[in-house]
């Protein structure tokens with residue numbers, strides 16, 4: 001079947017809202033189809049190149065950010081803190097492993113959520129589930145939960161401002177490696193992992209001074225600027241279609257809502273609309289792989305999304321759960337290797353390890369997160385494949401959403417700063433801690 005940005009419409013799309021007003025939706029789609037793209041095809045191609053080097057074992061992917069971005073918590077500080085902790089993690093990974101960390105945020109577009117149930121019932125009242133701020137709002141009222149197309153436009157505009165700020169931070173001096181000490185935020189800095197980071201940062205400072213002293217300039221763009229890409233789950237296909245544009249240079253289609261798009265665990269049906277849409281855009285594509293996926297399923301996904309067997313095109317993001325990764329992952333690694341698809345394998349150690357605490361909070365334990373990453377590395381070692389990256393939900397703030405970590409968040413702490421709109425995120429300390437643990441696994 002020939003592809004165009006709208007061919008997904010003849011397929012079944014899982015996890016879509018029931019839009020009460022189709023005329024309103026169509027008006028918004030029209031408007032979105034004429035707005036400027038958020039990213040350029042050339043940038044998406046650049047990320048494909050970086051991911052190609054990950055697939056060759058020459059780089060490591062760090063994909064991280066919110067489970068769901070919010071229209072409410074939208075301010076420069078929150079964006080800066082998220083970027084800061086991702087930069088810290090990348091420095092730890094790069095310094096310890098000697099391979100570049102490719103930084104991809106779950107940011108500037110991560111506004112739509114698949115849910116385990118389409119509706120939620122409270123005291124006998126049934127309403128649509130919260131599907132992310134691109135669709136509806138969190139409070140349990142008929143008004144808030146109504147899918148509202150104008151939210152697609154708001155998501156676009158917030159993504160544009162977020163991306164603008166990220167570009168300013170990464171190119172305008174904030175991300176300069178000479179500031180590696182300054183990224184150590186107060187609440188992270190005073191902790192054990194913060195002190196460990198400070199030590200590493202002062203070694204980097206010394207290395208930069210050494211370079212200067214020997215006459216090798218450290219004034220390269222690579223040192224002054226950081227390369228940072230955006231990504232989100234391509235869930236609401238009207239939004240993605242409207243932002244899909246033909247590249248004037250190559251004539252190829254790119255989804256210009258983000259550099260990289262991924263397909264979720266609940267929308268990876270081989271005959272579904274999400275596969276149909278994403279197979280035709282030339283961005284790098286991710287696909288979540290959960291514990292029910294068989295080797296045939298995964299090779300089928302590879303054939304559909306990467307028919308040309310092109311390095312950098314496809315990232316498979318496994319999210320098996322700490323208990324299942326050792327059994328489930330190796331047969332998939334083997335089948336994909338035999339199929340000849342040069343994929344990137346990344347580990348999402350978050351989504352297979354969620355449970356509800358006694359206090360009723362949806363949470364994850366740092367030990368389970370670490371155990372899944374450790375199992376992921378062990379599986380790759382066993383199969384002789386490259387553990388290409390990690391995919392993490394985090395925030396720069398001092399939240400108490402995930403349990404454990406070096407300075408342990410206890411069950412009784414969960415209520416203190418539980419701020420996520422969807423899944424529990426690692427806080428800045430836990431994220432830096434995790435990066436040291438991953439760096440140890442990666443170290444040559």
Ligand code: PEP
Nearest residue numbers: 067264265266288319351
């Ligand atoms: C997510 O990444 O937030 C998510 C919903 O993941 P998954 O599709 O793997 O469940």
Ligand code: CO
Nearest residue numbers: 067393422423
């Ligand atoms: Co999530």
